[in-house]
Amino acid sequence: MLDMKRIREVPELVRQGVQNKNEKGDVDAVLVIDRRRRDIIAEVEQLKNTRNVVSQEIAQLKKEKKDADDKIAEMKVVSDSIKQLDEELRIVDVDLRDRVLALPNICHESVPVGRSSADNVELRSWVPPHTMRLNEEPEHVVLDHIELGKKHGILDFDRGAKLSGSGFPLYVGQGATLERALINFMLDTHLREHGYREVFPPFVVNTESMYGTGQLPKMSEDMYRCADDDLYLIPTAEVPITNMYRDEILEAEQVPSYFCGYSACFRREAGSYGKQTKGFLRVHQFNKVELVKFARPEQSYDELESLVGNVEHILQLLEIPYRVLLLCSGDTSFSSAKTYDLEVWSPAENTWLEASSCSNFEDFQARRANIRFRPEGAQSKPQFLHTLNGSGLATSRLMVAILENYQTPEGKIIVPKPLQPYTGFTMIG
RNA sequence: GGAGAGGUGGGUGAGUGGCUGAAACCAACGGUUUGCUAAACCGUCGUACUGGGAAACUGGUACCGAGAGUUCGAAUCUCUCCCUCUCCGCCA
Known part of the structure; x- marks a missing residue:
């Protein structure tokens, strides 16, 4: 499996390497999905952070025997969004992994380029x-x-x-x-x-x-x-x-x-x-x-x-x-x-x-x-x-x-x- | 095939639903002390993803066998699966 960072950083090199091996592999699709994946991560982690912080507040309120129903209701909504995004992320993750796994290793520079x-x-x-x-x-x-x-x-x-x-x-x-x-x-x-x-x-x-x-x-x-x-x-x-x-x-x-x-x-x-x-x-x-x-x-x-x-x-x-x-x-x-x-x-x-x-x-x-x-x-x-x-x-x-x-x-x-x-x-x- | 036990960091092993990324101990690493070794003492000591940064570093998220569920919140409760070990039977 290739390093995703490497694909991201030098995509043209990877593209060339795949071609040199007579392999198929859609590097561009990988890049798009990778972008999508990181966007979802940013969003869902932001929500999880909110959830964690507010959950602490709820715990605090309960300790003080105060009412926390508003916050709990609020978090219910947040939790649902998290669930949705997590599901989406899971699908994107699998898709990305499959596509990266389908990419061949890139040959060392000392290897002559050739077809057969x-x-x-x-x-x-x-x-x-x-x-x-x-x-x-x-x-x-x-x-x-x-x-x-x-x-x-x-x-x-x-x-x-x-x-x-x-x-x-x-x-x-x-x-x-x-x-x-x-x-x-x-x-x-x-x-x-x-x-x-x-x-x-x-x-x-x-x-x-x-x-x-x-x-x-x-x-x-x-x-x-x-x-x-x-x-x-x-x-x-x-x-x-x-x-x-x-x-x-x-x-x-x-x-x-x-x-x-x-x-x-x-x-x-x-x-x-x-x-x-x-x-x-x-x-x-x-x-x-x-x-x-x-x-x-x-x-x-x-x-x-x-x-x-x-x-x-x-x-x-x-x-x-x-x-x-x-x-x-x-x-x-x-x-x-x-x-x-x-x-x-x-x-x-x-x-x-x-x-x-x-x-x-x-x-x-x-x-x-x-x-x-x-x-x-x-x-x-x-x-x-x-x-x-x-x-x-x-x-x-x-x-x-x-x-x-x-x-x-x-x-x-x-x-x-x-x-x-x-x-x-x-x-x- | 039958019966049972158990999966928590490098290891051993705690862990009443919120203060637990996780006690304690061991190992490891750095240091102090020491004629050398040992001992003692102090400190450090997970990984991955993701954001910021040239970098040192730092914010966030996840991870207690795997997956699903309950919940505002799960190592902890429920379900399913996987694996390991022990005993019995059979067999090389």
């Missing part, structure tokens, strides 16, 4: 020395992850579909072990080398939490909902981890703090059938290790860079080719002010696959979720902090990259070195 993914900027790419050259014709047949999974009996999409439907992968044998190894390796690396604190969150959350991080109301059709209990399956651990501090005020020394947590992620992916849906490329349930930072506003962009660095480190240790994109304004998500995407190389698809998205939300989520901190210690005035998060990383896309990049000419799969202590085997097949 075509305008994203590739900042750098990294190719480990020992993997195959990306743009060369491979020397042997390259199997895709589905064929590899079937060949070794480690991924069973058919039985997954029998159990739950398409898009619910079933890992078997060494595939299941590799998946678990990947999760543990990523968690351990972030905890031990990057200073994150581990969280194991609930996988279902309530509506308030979904509003807090901005999944609701916009993305409701993309989430699994348990209607009987009014709970949602989380689409990412970002939701529970960021909401840990919803409606709280953190102490100065708690900011910045870094959290890292594994969760299964559930997405309905409604309306996306047909595009890149085979195998792991788009699934309804996947595993992800998520990084979340609560940062001081003046440091949040440095924190974003180090967050991306933490994710890159994982890919470098695993020796998986990747590239880093800076998303343009039009491709940056609703709540984010600046986002980097990390994409891993799929030799079978001959394309890059998004495996991580790292964003600085500035105070957009914090304002929604009401997460504040006291910057100068116990006596200082609370202010909104900045939230950041990034996938560190999603295993489904990573699994594709590992299987495909680490396949031998015979179609066997080498387990990446850092995962071997976790798997207990060095080769699949």
Whole structure:
């Protein structure tokens, strides 16, 4: 949620920002309603002041056993007016809030203005020395992850579909072990080398939490909902981890703090059938290790860079080719002010696959979720902090990259070195 | 699923419909004292919205789980809802 003061003070900047994101949002209507709201407040508070003062006088008169009927009659009228204005104010408040909530976050000045993914900027790419050259014709047949999974009996999409439907992968044998190894390796690396604190969150959350991080109301059709209990399956651990501090005020020394947590992620992916849906490329349930930072506003962009660095480190240790994109304004998500995407190389698809998205939300989520901190210690005035998060990383896309990049000419799969202590085997097949 | 208890500031916890934004205590912060620590003493110590002011600051309004009602006036009375905790049953 944007700061109403900011909208009021620099409306043209907000208008431009909304446009740059290819979002709709009526800034002018917001300004008009805001004006109306403050007029009502001025009027109703004046009346309430009168009521309070006269009520005191009535109390005084009664104490002195004098007659107060005139004043009481007078106040009856005032009270009715207050009731009317309060009702009007309530309606205006809701309307204003809905409209402000519909405005996207404004991109940081370093974000290139652009319409679509075509305008994203590739900042750098990294190719480990020992993997195959990306743009060369491979020397042997390259199997895709589905064929590899079937060949070794480690991924069973058919039985997954029998159990739950398409898009619910079933890992078997060494595939299941590799998946678990990947999760543990990523968690351990972030905890031990990057200073994150581990969280194991609930996988279902309530509506308030979904509003807090901005999944609701916009993305409701993309989430699994348990209607009987009014709970949602989380689409990412970002939701529970960021909401840990919803409606709280953190102490100065708690900011910045870094959290890292594994969760299964559930997405309905409604309306996306047909595009890149085979195998792991788009699934309804996947595993992800998520990084979340609560940062001081003046440091949040440095924190974003180090967050991306933490994710890159994982890919470098695993020796998986990747590239880093800076998303343009039009491709940056609703709540984010600046986002980097990390994409891993799929030799079978001959394309890059998004495996991580790292964003600085500035105070957009914090304002929604009401997460504040006291910057100068116990006596200082609370202010909104900045939230950041990034996938560190999603295993489904990573699994594709590992299987495909680490396949031998015979179609066997080498387990990446850092995962071997976790798997207990060095080769699949 | 059954039975019960309870939601008041950072915490504990008072609070006969008007003098209660809210006692007291603890924590925190500033200070005095002190060789250091401790103790003691003094002071400060909610948030949001809105108006004035360049600002320090200041006027007003609201907030005692949420919402509605009664009333000139509600933390206090009434109703509805939400949440938390405890015990029993069932179960991982």
